[in-house]
Amino acid sequence: xxxxxxxxxxxxxxxxxxxxxxxxxxxxxxxxxxxxxxxxxxxxxxxxxxxxxxxxxxxxxxxxxxxxxxxxxxxxxxxxxxxxxxxxxxxxxxxxxxxxxxxxxxxxxxxxxxxxxxxxxxxxxxxxxxxxxxxxxxxxxxxxxxxxxxxxxxxxxxxxxxxxxxxxxxxxxxxxxxxxxxxxxxxxxxxxxxxxxxxxxxxxxxxxxxxxxxxxxxxxxxxxxxxxxxxxxxxxxxxxxxxxxxxxxxxxxxxxxxxxxxxxxxxxxxxxxxxxxxxxxxxxxxxxxxxxxxxxxxxxxxxxxx
Amino acid sequence: xxxxxxxxxxxxxxxxxxxxxxxxxxxxxxxxxxxxxxxxxxxxxxxxxxxxxxxxxxxxxxxxxxxxxxxxxxxxxxxxxxxxxxxxxxxxxxxxxxxxxxxxxxxxxxxxxxxxxxxxxxxxxxxxxxxxxxxxxxxxxxxxxxxxxxxxxxxxxxxxxxxxxxxxxxxxxxxxxxxxxxxxxxxxxxxxxxxxxxxxxxxxxxxxxxxxxxxxxxxxxxxxxxxxxxxxxxxxxxxxxxxxxxxxxxxxxxxxxxxxxxxxxxxxxxxxxxxxxxxxxxxxxxxxxxxxxxxxxxxxx
Numbered sequence: 265x266x267x268x269x270x271x272x273x274x275x276x277x278x279x280x281x282x283x284x285x286x287x288x289x290x291x292x293x294x295x296x297x298x299x300x301x302x303x304x305x306x307x308x309x310x311x312x313x314x315x316x317x318x319x320x321x322x323x324x325x326x327x328x329x330x331x332x333x334x335x336x337x338x339x340x341x342x343x344x345x346x347x348x349x350x351x352x353x354x355x356x357x358x359x360x361x362x363x364x365x366x367x368x369x370x371x372x373x374x375x376x377x378x379x380x381x382x383x384x385x386x387x388x389x390x391x392x393x394x395x396x397x398x399x400x401x402x403x404x405x406x407x408x409x410x411x412x413x414x415x416x417x418x419x420x421x422x423x424x425x426x427x428x429x430x431x432x433x434x435x436x437x438x439x440x441x442x443x444x445x446x447x448x449x450x451x452x453x454x455x456x457x458x459x460x461x462x463x464x465x466x467x468x469x470x471x472x473x474x475x476x477x478x479x480x481x482x483x484x485x486x487x488x489x490x491x492x493x494x495x496x497x498x499x500x501x502x503x504x505x506x507x508x509x510x511x512x513x514x515x516x517x518x519x520x521x522x523x524x525x526x527x528x529x530x531x532x533x534x535x536x537x538x539x540x541x542x543x544x545x546x547x548x549x550x551x552x553x554x555x556x557x558x559x560x561x562x563x564x565x566x567x568x569x570x
Numbered sequence: 571x572x573x574x575x576x577x578x579x580x581x582x583x584x585x586x587x588x589x590x591x592x593x594x595x596x597x598x599x600x601x602x603x604x605x606x607x608x609x610x611x612x613x614x615x616x617x618x619x620x621x622x623x624x625x626x627x628x629x630x631x632x633x634x635x636x637x638x639x640x641x642x643x644x645x646x647x648x649x650x651x652x653x654x655x656x657x658x659x660x661x662x663x664x665x666x667x668x669x670x671x672x673x674x675x676x677x678x679x680x681x682x683x684x685x686x687x688x689x690x691x692x693x694x695x696x697x698x699x700x701x702x703x704x705x706x707x708x709x710x711x712x713x714x715x716x717x718x719x720x721x722x723x724x725x726x727x728x729x730x731x732x733x734x735x736x737x738x739x740x741x742x743x744x745x746x747x748x749x750x751x752x753x754x755x756x757x758x759x760x761x762x763x764x765x766x767x768x769x770x771x772x773x774x775x776x777x778x779x780x781x782x783x784x785x786x787x788x789x790x791x792x793x794x795x796x797x798x799x800x801x802x803x804x805x806x807x808x809x810x811x812x813x814x815x816x817x818x819x820x821x822x823x824x825x826x827x828x829x830x831x832x833x834x835x836x837x838x839x840x841x842x843x844x845x846x847x848x849x850x851x852x853x854x855x856x857x858x859x860x861x862x863x864x865x866x867x868x869x870x871x
Contacts, residue, residue: 284694284774288689292701294686295749297742298739298742298743299705302720306715307716309719310715310716376609383616384612384613385861389861390847390850392803394803395843396847398840399840402836403619408635409622412637412638416638448862497710501712501713503806504821532810541719544714547715
């Protein structure tokens with residue numbers, strides 16, 4: 265929002281016959297306190313701390329850009345970036361594709377919809393819990409459910425969680441498993457597409473596939489975009505599942521060292537809080553950057569009907 | 571952008587009908603059967619691990635890793651009694667701790683978020699658009715950016731190893747997602763109702779408490795249910811603020827248990843995992859309506 269627009273709204277606010285500033289201030293008081301004390305205040309302090317060496321016991325000492333230059337030579341940080349980016353860019357597209365596919369299947373057949381919707385939605389409610397992470401350990405362990413199933417057809421599966429090459433895959437699977445919440449958003453979006461578009465298309469002789477390509481997909485792009493932004497932001501911050509599955513280490517061989525897990529290790533394991541703050545700001549920049557790119561790119565593929 | 575989105579996806583009741591009509595026209599039964607077969611198979615694959623967890627929690631330890639089926643030959647409730655008492659305190663202690671945190675969080679979110687939402691939806695004030703934009707931005711803010719100084723702040727208050735760091739922020743409407751959800755809802759309430767109350771001499775506190783609040787019960791229910799589930803599942807902030815085993819919540823106790831016995835007593839572990847998910851299952855069962863409406867309007871996590 266531009267400064268000019270802001271000034272304009274300020275003037276407009278003053279011109280109102282009944283200024284409600286006092287009432288508004290009282291209603292917003294808890295939110296204001298929270299915003300400054302719990303959000304903006306700590307944010308600016310953490311920005312300051314990111315330029316310091318701070319271990320919670322001694323006062324912070326200013327070290328300039330040291331934390332940030334340290335990042336260039338920190339191999340575990342690089343590893344955590346690789347892990348997190350792999351996780352985000354593999355699991356989010358898979359998750360959204362599955363969500364869209366099932367939403368389309370469900371949208372066509374209303375019978376039994378409530379049952380299927382519940383069945384597919386449930387995992388996204390429990391997917392972030394410790395209990396499900398524990399379950400994942402037993403399902404993908406070397407003697408776990410998956411390998412028992414594979415043994416029935418004569419395949420000797422690896423220890424999915426103890427192998428560095430497959431451990432991250434189990435966590436990607438877990439994220440894909442929670443496709444239910446974007447699916448419900450897609451379903452709501454599909455409901456909003458007026459049937460007359462389909463009628464017009466079929467009068468023109470368009471096949472189901474062409475109707476999907478030329479009616480459904482363009483009208484659904486705002487929802488795809490929204491889900492994409494939301495899921496990317498969430499996936500970048502993923503923590504609990506990697507923490508539980510790897511026992512807090514990010515192992516085996518740092519193969520599940522998520523960015524936020526490494527941040528936790530630095531900040532609350534080694535009390536290297538200056539560095540952890542710097543990492544947090546890098547995360548904010550990365551997430552903000554991707555969101556900005558998403559918004560910029562949306563001009564070229566998101567179709568707004570109104 | 572968020573505005574455009576909700577406009578497009580807000581579930582309009584009348585939009586449900588055309589979809590149904592479309593579904594019934596021109597579909598051959600074979601295709602329908604095929605589709606249902608695919609859907610059922612997929613649902614089964616999806617839910618299999620959860621069902622297996624429930625079945626396995628009722629099996630003796632030595633059978634759990636030998637039987638991938640869902641068939642139960644005899645009920646072994648021993649896992650539940652063993653798991654219940656395997657921790658430093660009985661498991662009910664951790665359930666109670668979680669319940670306290672969850673109830674505090676729900677209460678905080680209901681009160682503080684609805685107050686803020688009323689101001690954003692109904693009142694004119696200086697810089698309203700800017701504050702609203704800031705509020706929307708905080709929804710997207712990663713907790714990591716504030717957790718270190720917040721930890722320092724709360725430890726100076728002496729709040730580490732109390733439930734306060736998990737509840738007080740909710741009383742200060744920091745879950746902006748719910749403010750947004752409620753703003754959207756209040757905007758849908760006809761302004762004539764406010765006007766009528768104002769003519770009758772009601773001020774904003776009364777309009778809020780006696781007109782808006784009773785009408786926004788669905789939005790409050792959605793908020794309560796989401797807060798319940800997210801707080802019940804929350805691990806990161808509880809891990810940071812609660813290090814005293816007496817204050818452990820369910821996720822922390824479960825994690826400590828898994829680490830401690832390093833995967834020897836899986837029966838008990840799975841049994842307590844099932845217990846820890848039970849409240850979520852129940853809330854899902856009874857509150858599904860509000861959950862689905864909530865994520866359809868605002869695209870929750």
